[in-house]
Amino acid sequence: MNLKQSFIIALTISLTGILAWEAYWRAQGKIPDLDDDKNLWAIQRAKVETASKNDVILTGSSRVLFDIDLNEWEQETGIKPIQLANAGASPIPVFHDIVNNTDFKGTVVVGVTPGLFFSTTSPEANPWKRSQSRIDYYIDRTYAQRLNHWLSLPLQKNLVMVSTSEEGWTDDIDLKSLLNTIELGNRTGKPAFPPFYAFAYIDEDRNNPMSERTATDTAFAGTVQKAWKFFIESNKNAPDKEATTSFFLADAEKFMKRGGQLTLLRCPSSGWLKKGEDQFLPRAEFWDYLIDKTPAKAYHFEDYSQLKDLTCPEWSHLSAPDARFFTSELVKIMKADGIISNNKTN
Amino acid sequence: MLFNSLSFVVFLIIILALYYSGVFSWTNRKRILLFASYIFYGIWNPPLVILLWISTVVDWIAGNKLSTEENKRKRKLWLFLSLAVNLGFLAFFKYRDFLLDNFTTAVNSYGYGYQAQPMDIILPMGISFYTFQTMSYTIDMYLKRTERAKTFLDFALYVTFFPQLVAGPIVRAQDLITQFYEEKKASLNQFFWGLFLLTIGLFLKIVLADTLLSETADNIFGSKAILHSVDAWAGTLAFSGQIFFDFAGYSTCAIGIALMLGIVLPDNFRYPYAAIGFSDFWKRWHITLSSWLRDYLYIPLGGNKHGIVRMYSALMITMLLGGLWHGAAWTFVVWGALHGFYLIIERILRNKIHLKINPYNGILLALLTYILVNFTWVFFRAREFDTAKNIIRSMLFMNTDGEKILATFDILKVFSLILILFSCHWVMRNTSMKSVSLKHLHGY
Numbered sequence: 001m002n003l004k005q006s007f008i009i010a011l012t013i014s015l016t017g018i019l020a021w022e023a024y025w026r027a028q029g030k031i032p033d034l035d036d037d038k039n040l041w042a043i044q045r046a047k048v049e050t051a052s053k054n055d056v057i058l059t060g061s062s063r064v065l066f067d068i069d070l071n072e073w074e075q076e077t078g079i080k081p082i083q084l085a086n087a088g089a090s091p092i093p094v095f096h097d098i099v100n101n102t103d104f105k106g107t108v109v110v111g112v113t114p115g116l117f118f119s120t121t122s123p124e125a126n127p128w129k130r131s132q133s134r135i136d137y138y139i140d141r142t143y144a145q146r147l148n149h150w151l152s153l154p155l156q157k158n159l160v161m162v163s164t165s166e167e168g169w170t171d172d173i174d175l176k177s178l179l180n181t182i183e184l185g186n187r188t189g190k191p192a193f194p195p196f197y198a199f200a201y202i203d204e205d206r207n208n209p210m211s212e213r214t215a216t217d218t219a220f221a222g223t224v225q226k227a228w229k230f231f232i233e234s235n236k237n238a239p240d241k242e243a244t245t246s247f248f249l250a251d252a253e254k255f256m257k258r259g260g261q262l263t264l265l266r267c268p269s270s271g272w273l274k275k276g277e278d279q280f281l282p283r284a285e286f287w288d289y290l291i292d293k294t295p296a297k298a299y300h301f302e303d304y305s306q307l308k309d310l311t312c313p314e315w316s317h318l319s320a321p322d323a324r325f326f327t328s329e330l331v332k333i334m335k336a337d338g339i340i341s342n343n344k345t346n
Numbered sequence: 347m348l349f350n351s352l353s354f355v356v357f358l359i360i361i362l363a364l365y366y367s368g369v370f371s372w373t374n375r376k377r378i379l380l381f382a383s384y385i386f387y388g389i390w391n392p393p394l395v396i397l398l399w400i401s402t403v404v405d406w407i408a409g410n411k412l413s414t415e416e417n418k419r420k421r422k423l424w425l426f427l428s429l430a431v432n433l434g435f436l437a438f439f440k441y442r443d444f445l446l447d448n449f450t451t452a453v454n455s456y457g458y459g460y461q462a463q464p465m466d467i468i469l470p471m472g473i474s475f476y477t478f479q480t481m482s483y484t485i486d487m488y489l490k491r492t493e494r495a496k497t498f499l500d501f502a503l504y505v506t507f508f509p510q511l512v513a514g515p516i517v518r519a520q521d522l523i524t525q526f527y528e529e530k531k532a533s534l535n536q537f538f539w540g541l542f543l544l545t546i547g548l549f550l551k552i553v554l555a556d557t558l559l560s561e562t563a564d565n566i567f568g569s570k571a572i573l574h575s576v577d578a579w580a581g582t583l584a585f586s587g588q589i590f591f592d593f594a595g596y597s598t599c600a601i602g603i604a605l606m607l608g609i610v611l612p613d614n615f616r617y618p619y620a621a622i623g624f625s626d627f628w629k630r631w632h633i634t635l636s637s638w639l640r641d642y643l644y645i646p647l648g649g650n651k652h653g654i655v656r657m658y659s660a661l662m663i664t665m666l667l668g669g670l671w672h673g674a675a676w677t678f679v680v681w682g683a684l685h686g687f688y689l690i691i692e693r694i695l696r697n698k699i700h701l702k703i704n705p706y707n708g709i710l711l712a713l714l715t716y717i718l719v720n721f722t723w724v725f726f727r728a729r730e731f732d733t734a735k736n737i738i739r740s741m742l743f744m745n746t747d748g749e750k751i752l753a754t755f756d757i758l759k760v761f762s763l764i765l766i767l768f769s770c771h772w773v774m775r776n777t778s779m780k781s782v783s784l785k786h787l788h789g790y
Contacts, residue, residue, distance in 0.1 A: 003538035010542075144347050144389045151352040176557045184754040 018161070025160040025173055034156050036065075036087070036202045037166040039149035042138040044206055047082050048098060053106050053259075054079060056340065059094045060111020062087035063267035066200060066317035068109075070207040072327040077340055081109075083206035087167070089130035090116050092248050097135045099251040099260075107261040107340060110248075112290070114266075114281035115232070118239040121247050125237070153204065170195040191234070196227040199314065215319035224314035228273055239281060245290055252294050262296035263339055268307065268326070273315035297339055301326075304333065347386045349544075349599045350552050357386065358603065365607060372529040376499055379607070383508035387471070394470045397435060402505045404431045405480040406498055412487040413494035421488060428484035432477040439470055444674035472512030474671055478638055480505050483519040485642055492520045500526040509603040513596045515614040515634040522609075530608035539780075543602025546779075550595030558763060559588040562756050566737070567727050574748035576757060578740030582720050584760045585727045587767055590619065593632065616778075619719070620771035622703060622711045624688040627719065639668050658693075662686040672726070677734065681725040688718060709772060716768060 034040065048057060056079055058064050064085035074080040084094050091110050098104055111117075119127045155162050164174040170181065186192060199214040213220050252262055266287055269277060283300070291298040301307040306329050310322055318326055334340045347354050361382050365375055388395040408428040415421050437445070483504070486492040495501035504523045510516075532540060566573065566581020573581070597614035604611045614634050621627035628636040647660035662683070669682020701707065721738065728734035740748050774782070 003535045003542075007538045007541070142390045143392075144351065144353055147353040147389065148351045151356065155352075174557075175553065176561065179558075179755070179759070182755045184758070187752070187754045187757075188750050 022159060022161045025163075030160045030163065030173065032156065032158055032160050033163055033198075034153070034202050034204065035163075035165045036206065036208065038134045038137040039141075039145070040202070040204070040206060041084065041086070041134045042141055043149075043204075044082050044084055045097075045135070045138045048084075048102050048104055051082065051104055051106055054341075055104075055106040056081040057098060057104065057106065057108045058083050058085055058111070059091040059098070059108065060085040060265065060267075061089055061091065061113040061116045063113050063269070063317060064091075064109070064111030064265065065206070065208045066210055067267045067323045067326050068330075069209065069320070069324045069327040070205055072324045073331060076328055076331040077335075079340075080205065083208075085111060086131050086134060088116070088127065090119060090127040090244070091131065092117070092121065092244060092251075093128055093131040093135060095248065095255075096251050099255045103258070105259045107263065108255065109263045109265050111265050111267060112287065113269075114277055114286050115235075115239070117248075118241050118244050118281065118286055120237065120240050121243045122240075165198065167198075169198040171197045191230075194226045194230050195223055197223060199224055200317075209320035209323060210313070210317055212320070215313045215321075218313075221314040225272070228315060232273070232276060239286075241286060241289065245293065248290075249293055252296060256296065261339065262294070263334070264291060264294075264296055264298040265330070266298075266300040266302075268301045268310045268312055268318060269316050270310075270312045271315040273312075297334075297337060299330065299333065304329070347389050349596065349603070350548055350556075353389070357382070362606065366531070373499065376503055376526060379508070380499065380503045380506060383503070383506040383511060386508040387506070387511060390471055391468065394468075397439075397470055397473070398476065398506055401432060401435065401477060401480050402502050404428055405484050405505070406495070406501050408484050409487045409494050409501070412484065425484060425488040429481060432481050435470075436473060436477050439468075439473055441670075441674045475514050475516055476505060476511060478635075479516050482516070482638060482642060483523075486519055492518075495519070495523045496527060507604070507609075509600040509607075509609075510611055513593070513600065514632070515597055515600060515611050516638050517611060517634065521612065525609050532606055532608040536608065537606050540602045540605030540607075543605065544599050545602075547595045547598030547600075547602055550591040550598065552595075554763070555588045555591035555595060558759060559584045559591065562752065562760050563588050563727065565751060567729070567733060569751055571749040571751060572736055572745050572747075573740045574750045575740050575743050575745070577748065577750055577752050578737045578745075580752055580757045580760045582724055582727075582737065582741060583764045586619070586716075586720050586723050587760070587764050589723065589726070590615070590767070613778075617771040617774045619716050619768055620712050620775035621715050622708055623692050623715055624685065624718075625692060627715060628685075628689075635668070635671070639664050639671075643667060658690050661689055661693075665689065675729075677725045677728055677731065680731075680734075681722050684722045684725065688722075712772060712775075713768070 051057070056073075056077075058068055058081045062085065065083065065087060068081070068083070070080050070083060084098075085091065086094065091112075095108065095110055098108060116127050119125065122128060123132060152162070161173070163172070164177070165172050168177065168180075170177075172178075183192070197220070198211075199220075200208050200210050202208040214224065215221075256262055283302075287298075287300060301310065307326060310318060310326060313319055317323075331340065347357060361378070364370065364378050370378065384395050384398070387398060405428050408424045411424045412421055415424065483492070483495075483501075487494060495504065500523050503526055504517075504519060507517075507522065563581055563585035566577060567585065594615035601611045601613070612634055614632060616630040616633065618627055618630035621630050644660050644664040647663055648656040649660060650657045665682040665686030666679055667682070669678040669680070669685070672678045672681070703711070721741070724734050724737050724741070728737065736745070739745050
């Protein structure tokens, strides 16, 4: 039995297949991208362990992830913030982790997306679990997991075919996701989840600008809007303002007592989503209620003439250029308030 | 480290490069393999390598003593020491919380308000495998069935050899240690066949188990709903496929990797879903475990040499403990009990009905065996008895208004994959990949 020949044939077929697959997806307009997964988050979380008084941590939901441009912030202040915001998640568990599991005394910016911040403190509820699972992963991650991720980064950066996501976007191209897009009637009788495509590109530091297509192609932005509508309309859980606020305030007090600087931030939203927030989570009853109970500095985009008219292409996040503008304006305001100082050496 | 990970690809390339570099003597190559095995294990959780070392040293000493000691009492003590350490590790790391839970329940049923402190102990990867492997050495030494390992290096490598360290096959001392005595080098054909087995194994595990079947099984067994019969069957069949592809895939990887180093490991799965009856099933499913349980549990308990009652009791105890070996929960015990029950019924029927197996009744009996095996998988996979009960009721068409939670495509995917799986097992039941490939190559 001569297996050398079989090996060469198998290798040739495999390499041809792989190259064809890569070429096909590139021809479809896909570009190599990183996955905003628990590994990427854990690398940033690890930075908190050695962070100094001058450092800045960003937590929040996807709005902080999209709307704060880390490079812009660094350019303005000389310090690149540690991005720990999680899409679709409550920032409260992350803040709780920073306060209770580290001795960080620098600045923490907590993004307040009312529908997520005030949602719940139940460990089993999605907004909480999505954050907590990343914290747990950071605590439990093994050397093998760290090495696997480190080895995967060059592949993710250079090959389209390895593109996949923890989130499970409709346009993911791993085998499981491709098969999941096959629909043969509606057997379960439940409303089908609308297609939800990835609409940002994240980098290794978790800087996460919105894709240009989302900002310029209104039909595409419309698909994201449909997904928000589906999420919000199918959510039957009432907000839990008291529990979330008191949980957060306990940590806030502890953090400020040890010399940490806490800042709350309400990022822009627009259109149908903003109207819904105004109606069901009105500012006076939620945001104002929260900031009245803490001495932390708080910034609401509506209070600033240069920020209040910013428009989100898909109702919830700023386009990449607007995110840069928003960041630089926010930094200016925070500097003027003495919240952050300029560490730039040049 | 898992075989299906990037770090393992790099690890294996480095090991193969060092192993075949021609720079090192055989002893040094074995030292490299041993050191690499500790890295392989420790990169997951470094302190737990200490358990491996303790197991290795204790069994090495016990084995040495048993090779020279003739005093029966002292021989028993050395055997006891090895069993106590290995089973003690298992009891502490795998069964502590389970034992404590049951103890608490039992004590509290007498009205004491006892509160146990759960310790949240981490389960050392592969502990069930390597403790069984080292115990087989000491027991064989005690029974004078094997020679003592020539050097500590050979013995340590036997306990820790990375291809089969965390998920088997569970190899007997005389089958593996002796292979380390002489210099090993895979022939080119062996190397390519090993690479082929590794690739097939990864395909079974990553594509078939993890990508195509696990999600359906997870959805069904994670659902709180009372399910439609089709959904319950799809979930159970998906799990039956998932566990086979996952486990057999991983064993195939282990056999392939060892072969690339010139080491031959025994088969662990032989097309089990084409088994006709349950004793046949256990000769095909996780073979190295079932033969371990047969040799070190069933036969010492009396086997079939002491009458029917003793035989059935031995069979049942073996299967119950075999169930518990798979996981520290009562659901696994029920899984084992069902298999024990099946084996007993089969033996009773075998004595009463004498059937000549032909391809026609054979496939029907294989199908019947597979269906009955599926009922046991429900207990193996379900985390709660309530879930198992609901799924079994749905599978028996007793929940007429069950909820449909799977999409049509999922159901088609599972049923077609399982049909292919069952057909392949039936076609391959009396052969192997190797002989099929040889036949084809000679045909050209």
